[in-house]
Amino acid sequence: MNPFFQFVKDLSGRLGSGFSSLNEKDPTSVAYMRNLERQMKEKDVLSLPFNDLPITVFDLETTGFHPYNGDRILSIGAVKVKRGEVVKEDTFYSLVSSEVPPSDEITQLTGITEEMIHGAPSLQEVLREFYTYIKDDVLVAHHASHEKQFMQHATWLALKKKFQHRLVDTSFLTRLTLSEEHQLSLDACCDVYGITNEQRHHALHDAVAAAEIWVESARLVQGQGYSNLNDVYERLANMED
Helix, strand or coil: CCHHHHHHHHHHHHHCCHHHHCCCCCHHHHHHHHHHHHHHHHHHHHHCEHHHCCEEEEEEEECCCCHHHCCCEEEEEEEEEECCEEEEEEEEEEECCCCCCCCHHHHHHHCCCHHHHHCCCCHHHHHHHHHHHHCCCEEEECCHHHHHHHHHHHHHHHHCCCCCCCEEECHHHHHHHCCHHHCCCHHHHHHHHCCCCCCCCCHHHHHHHHHHHHHHHHHHHHHCCCCEHHHHHHHHHHHHC
């Protein structure tokens, strides 16, 4: 039996709840338990100290900005952050085969040509490898709404599954550490922090730069007295009031 199923069934026996009727082979029970497990993990993650957060920072290069209007992922790059350090030896990068070729403008921006993506692995292959790499890490991205909508669309398109990882935008921290004029672009944040991005608009290099922004921002917010994401979210909520 799945360990999490067993844990909840054991707990239900002690508390007298109705969980004992859950069946590991019943799709409704499985869906319920997966959702419960995800919620429990998310709750725990929010209260973890920054240095204990399991983090993967990632970046996508795409053919445009609108996945539901036909734009597609061209490449995925990612790097791990452990104990408050960017682990540059632990990275992920892959081009993605696409039926939508990059425009001349995108090729000039990213260096990705139509010939390069023709020989690349399929979206399904790349996503399976990517999810194996990230496990249940918290995902971080710069301007994360772009990554989120593409991951939601691509995960369903290729794997027929929902994108369920917690995704945190670097701006959640930089709003507390940088002046408003420096919060918009990756380049502006890098300039303020003295971070060198070796190749702009390359998914892996942009992911590493975003990871360094996250690490430096986390160091600064901890110096301001914020210990975890819960603290940050509470502060941001108060700023909006």
